[in-house]
Amino acid sequence: MNKRLLLFLLPLICFLAIIPFFKSALNSDPTELESVLVGKPVPQFELQDIYELDKQHHSNIFEGEPLLLNVWATWCPTCRAEHEFLNTLAEQGVKIIGLNYKDDRGKAINWLAQLGNPYVINLYDEKGLLALDLGVYGAPETYLIDSQGIIRYRHVGDVNARNWQQELAPIFSAME
Amino acid sequence: MRVLVFLLGLISSAAFAAIDVYEFDSEQQEALFRELTQELRCPKCQNNNIADSNAGLAQDLREKTYQLVKQGNDKQQVLDYMVDRYGNFVRYDPPLTPAVLILWLSPLLVIVFGGIYLLGRNRNSSSNEPLVEEGERERLAKLIEQTERDKQ
Structure with missing residues (x-):
């Protein structure tokens, strides 16, 4: 009799067991891909500063302290939406390096003048060279990089108060 | 054509x-x-x-x-x-990683374990559970005996 009852309840037990998978699938975005560069250093590059034409930056700018790398462009509406929050983060003392992705220098400088400049350094990647090496597939993207220059996390889409507090800030503050 | x-x-x-x-x-x-x-x-x-x-x-x-x-x-x-x-x-043709292997093998495992379960169940029902229970057996023997006698 006990065996019968168990057999009868088996489908229900199976269903309960897979509920967590259903739940995680429900909340996950299939367009969000995990970066293969997590745990690896920022790729080598040589890119111009957005303001100063004769100033070249290399990957050593990512060493020293934890910071964010934010991929943005003026043609990207979501970048505009997140810009205000990036300003807030910069005011709180979070160091953000900008990667201006396949954009027009004049428009980009205008944008920073109008909306404020949250970036300590802004790289000008007209051809998307570093972006390709990073595996960027859409702007905006934000990378969390530790003081050794190792990529710890990639966030695709806008950074806002909610996902900063829930996802990014805990990782960022745990980084060394 | x-x-x-x-x-x-x-x-x-x-x-x-x-x-x-x-x-x-x-x-x-x-x-x-x-x-x-x-x-x-x-x-x-x-x-x-x-x-x-x-x-x-x-x-x-x-x-x-x-x-x-x-x-x-x-x-x-x-x-x-x-x-x-x-x-x-x-890649549209990804390499065979452990995660992919699970995807390929799980239907096979379902068939194998399902088959084992079905075989086991069949054997159980044929050997352990007698068709006629103990008390009934005697009654049945009597009934058969009776019909045999009536035929004669």
Whole structure:
């Protein structure tokens, strides 16, 4: 009799067991891909500063302290939406390096003048060279990089108060 | 038949219409480029390969594939280059990783374990559970005896 009852309840037990998978699938975005560069250093590059034409930056700018790398462009509406929050983060003392992705220098400088400049350094990647090496597939993207220059996390889409507090800030503050 | 060939021609020319003009050193390089752009998946527009997609990213990846092919890289080198940046997601023909293996083997496991279960159940019902219970057996024997006697 006990065996019968168990057999009868088996489908229900199976269903309960897979509920967590259903739940995680429900909340996950299939367009969000995990970066293969997590745990690896920022790729080598040589890119111009957005303001100063004769100033070249290399990957050593990512060493020293934890910071964010934010991929943005003026043609990207979501970048505009997140810009205000990036300003807030910069005011709180979070160091953000900008990667201006396949954009027009004049428009980009205008944008920073109008909306404020949250970036300590802004790289000008007209051809998307570093972006390709990073595996960027859409702007905006934000990378969390530790003081050794190792990529710890990639966030695709806008950074806002909610996902900063829930996802990014805990990782960022745990980084060394 | 002729109509069919004509229609097929229309379809194939439409399929390659998205490909920009590229010049190659040899036919092998061109064939390799075609093969790669058909097999590489666009990370932005996830259900297109980079040959069919007109997304900005797909154009960039086509251009990069062209450069790598033109530099004389073979198929595996180009695939490795892309996978290093975009992960296995970028391939429509991903390698056999443990995660993929689960996907392939799980239906087989269901069949095997299901078969074992069914076999076990059959054996149980035939051996352990007698068709007639103990008390009934005597009654049945009496009944048979009676019918045999009546026949005579």
